[in-house]
Amino acid sequence: xxxxxxxxxxxxxxxxxxxxxxxxxxxxxxxxxxxxxxxxxxxxxxxxxxxxxxxxxxxxxxxxxxxxxxxxxxxxxxxxxxxxxxxxxxxxxxxxxxxxxxxxxxxxxxxxxxxxxxxxxxxxxxxxxxxxxxxxxxxxxxxxxxxxxxxxxxxxxxxxxxxxxxxxxxxxxxxxxxxxxxxxxxxxxxxxxxxxxxxxxxxxxxxxxxxxxxxxxxxxxxxxxxxxxxxxxxxxxxxxxxxxxxxxxxxxxxxxxxxxxxxxxxxxxxxxxxxxxxxxxxxxxxxxxxxxxxxxxxxxxxxxxxxxxxxxxxxxxxxxxxxxxxxxxxxxxxxxxxxxxxxxxxxxxxxxxxxxxxxxxxxxxxxxxxxxxxxxxxxxxxxxxxxxxxxxxxxxxxxxxxxxxxxxxxxxxxxxxxxxxxxxxxxxxxxxxxxxxxxxxxxxxxxxxxxxxxxxxxxxxxxxxxxxxxxxxxxxxxxxxxxxxxxxxxxxxxxxxxxxxxxxxxxxxxxx
Numbered sequence: 001x002x003x004x005x006x007x008x009x010x011x012x013x014x015x016x017x018x019x020x021x022x023x024x025x026x027x028x029x030x031x032x033x034x035x036x037x038x039x040x041x042x043x044x045x046x047x048x049x050x051x052x053x054x055x056x057x058x059x060x061x062x063x064x065x066x067x068x069x070x071x072x073x074x075x076x077x078x079x080x081x082x083x084x085x086x087x088x089x090x091x092x093x094x095x096x097x098x099x100x101x102x103x104x105x106x107x108x109x110x111x112x113x114x115x116x117x118x119x120x121x122x123x124x125x126x127x128x129x130x131x132x133x134x135x136x137x138x139x140x141x142x143x144x145x146x147x148x149x150x151x152x153x154x155x156x157x158x159x160x161x162x163x164x165x166x167x168x169x170x171x172x173x174x175x176x177x178x179x180x181x182x183x184x185x186x187x188x189x190x191x192x193x194x195x196x197x198x199x200x201x202x203x204x205x206x207x208x209x210x211x212x213x214x215x216x217x218x219x220x221x222x223x224x225x226x227x228x229x230x231x232x233x234x235x236x237x238x239x240x241x242x243x244x245x246x247x248x249x250x251x252x253x254x255x256x257x258x259x260x261x262x263x264x265x266x267x268x269x270x271x272x273x274x275x276x277x278x279x280x281x282x283x284x285x286x287x288x289x290x291x292x293x294x295x296x297x298x299x300x301x302x303x304x305x306x307x308x309x310x311x312x313x314x315x316x317x318x319x320x321x322x323x324x325x326x327x328x329x330x331x332x333x334x335x336x337x338x339x340x341x342x343x344x345x346x347x348x349x350x351x352x353x354x355x356x357x358x359x360x361x362x363x364x365x366x367x368x369x370x371x372x373x374x375x376x377x378x379x380x381x382x383x384x385x386x387x388x389x390x391x392x393x394x395x396x397x398x399x400x401x402x403x404x405x406x407x408x409x410x411x412x413x414x415x416x417x418x419x420x421x422x423x424x425x426x427x428x429x430x431x432x433x434x435x436x437x438x439x440x441x442x443x444x445x446x447x448x449x450x451x452x453x454x455x456x457x458x459x460x461x462x463x464x465x466x467x468x469x470x471x472x473x474x475x476x477x478x479x480x481x482x483x484x485x486x487x488x489x490x491x492x493x494x495x496x497x498x499x500x501x502x503x504x505x506x507x508x509x510x511x512x
Contacts, residue, residue: 009140010157012073012193016080016132017161018168019186023084023129024049025169026179027122030091033247034098035114036267037381039500040507044111048118049126056130063131069139074199076131078207081190083125085211087183088220090121096227111508133158175244180224184215238340243332250340263308263336266381271308273341279314284438285408286311287471288450289373291463292406298322298370300400304356304386305329305376309337312349325350325369327359329376357385360394368400374407382409384497387422391494392429392453404454405430411506413475413483414443418502420487423480426453428491435480436463436472446506449475 027045028037035041063072094117137154141147173182188211195204214220225237234254238261241248249264260282263271272282281287289311293301299322303312306328315324328334331353337343352359356376372395376386385391395405405426411419419435427433430453441447450472452458465471492499 008197009136010153012077012197013133013136013154014157014161014164015189015193016077016129017158018165019080019084019190020049020053020126020129021162021165022169022173022182022186023087023122023125025166025174026087026182027118029174029242029247030087030121030179031114031118032266033249033264034094034117034267036507037246038503038507040111040504041114041118044114044118045122048115048123052123052126053130056127056132057134059127060131060134064135064138069135069142070198073132073135073139074194074197074204076128076135077190077194077197078199078204080125080128080132081187081194081207081211083128084183084187084190087121087125088180091180092220092224092227094121095224174242178221178242180218180220181215184211184220187211188215239336241332243330245330245332248332248336250336261340263333263341265307265333271310271341273308273310275342278310278342279317281310281314281465283310283448284440284472285448285450286314287465288436288438288463289406289408290314291465291471292404292450292452292458293319293371295458296370296402296404300367300369301325301371301373302369302398303327303373303375304360305374306334306337306351307375308341309334309343309349310341311373311375313337313341313343313347316347316349320348322370323350324348325352327352327354327356329353329355356383357391357394360391360398363398364394365397367398368403369398370400370403372399372403372405374405377409382418382499382503384492384499385494387425387499388492388494388497389425389428392425396429399454402454402456404452404458407451407453408448409451410446410448411503412444412446413437413441413449413479415505416483417487417505418499419449420483421490421492421502423451424484424489425492426451430454432457434459435475437475438472439470 024045027049028042031041031045060076063076133154137151140150140154169182173185177185188208191204191208191211195201195208225240236252237249238252239248239250246265251262251264253260253262258274258276261273261275262269263273274280274282281290293315298319301315301319301322301324303324303326306312306326309326312324312326315322326349328351334351334353338345356374374386376383392405399405407422407426409419409422411417413419423433423435432455433451433453434457436450436452436459438448459474462473463471
């Protein structure tokens with residue numbers, strides 16, 4: 001029994017440290033559905049969670065000096081469990097508020113929103129979990145002779161617990177169980193520890209039963225789903241869940257033209273789909289893609305980033321004799337296309353599940369494509385390895401003579417740091433590069449641009465959709481020259497591609 005008692009502090013520190021890392025990884029994914037995933041959200045999550053742990057360490061040290069660790073640790077563990085569960089309740093409340101008002105209703109900058117959201121959801125649980133290690137260190141010292149060996153052991157098992165939590169959450173728990181179940185799991189483990197360390201049996205036991213019942217019935221997920229529905233506003237949640245790569249949400253929205261089905265990955269709507277008219281390309285940048293595609297009439301295409309497969313599906317129907325390859329890294333997104341966006345299970349599209357650059361590397365020296373579409377970018381999270389000169393050279397090598405590389409990107413033209421650097425990069429490889437803006441885009445607002453690169457110039461000053469309406473307009477050379485004069489001629493490379501910094505004005509919601 002004495003040996004078990006001596007191991008108890010190490011076991012508690014191991015489990016709580018594991019819980020901290022699971023909560024931290026959950027935080028990064030949970031925040032992404034509101035504000036996207038970027039260097040800025042990751043920085044905010046890590047900084048705020050570490051800040052909470054530091055405050056908890058300080059406060060836990062004071063508690064350890066004032067109270068007996070044996071008496072206080074059960075209460076602290078139960079408090080940690082309750083505050084961890086509070087993450088779920090607050091997430092449901094935030095989800096409902098942002099669903100009704102829209103995240104844009106909060107007029108503070110996105111950076112401020114990010115910090116406030118993370119503080120509200122994760123600072124208190126992190127602080128509570130931070131109190132455990134110093135209290136358990138004193139608990140262990142009361143039973144040991146060697147101070148250095150005991151404290152070192154507590155630090156070591158804490159680090160091992162953090163490592164275990166990181167790998168378990170990232171590779172197993174989050175993909176397998178989702179965010180809510182992971183939070184509940186941490187809450188249950190903390191409550192069980194409280195009971196094992198002598199916590200009040202009735203109170204703690206009831207709390208454990210409540211958490212287990214919530215996990216078994218999946219009531220929090222059902223409540224969160226109900227909070228997202230807005231029947232009065234013509235919005236209905238079709239699907240919400242987490243994959244290994246992003247938060248996925250499918251929503252039906254009633255419009256004057258009928259029903260629009262949207263695919264949201266993290267904080268950005270990636271695809272809009274009309275189930276009654278799948279040939280209607282509802283996103284402006286897809287209409288620009290389509291207009292440029294008509295000029296080439298391709299016999300082979302490669303799409304990097306499938307999303308809901310609205311564009312690849314259109315290509316399959318309208319260019320049936322052509323070969324169409326689609327590379328999508330997230331198998332769950334491919335499944336969404338089959339389940340909710342009308343992609344037939346017997347599609348002739350060649351679907352490759354994997355990273356876009358890895359596929360382009362694999363086909364070097366072999367296959368050639370008339371058009372390569374790059375649609376793998378998010379609002380704030382841009383895969384930097386798909387923006388560099390080295391990758392662009394690999395794309396150029398797999399283009400057929402007269403082929404084109406069509407890329408969409410999001411930026412604010414009046415700042416245009418990322419757009420300028422990306423255009424510079426493409427111009428370092430291709431002799432002809434044009435930039436098209438979608439209808440209604442403004443210089444001061446976030447807009448989607450399509451960059452067309454190749455051996456020859458594509459399109460005219462104005463691009464027309466199939467119905468004759470304007471799909472997009474080329475940005476005049478003088479405006480592009482002014483953009484380059486303002487932001488310089490930097491080219492993105494594998495060695496230096498600071499896309500997060502270049503995208504900062506978009507994230508911060510300000511233009512300089």
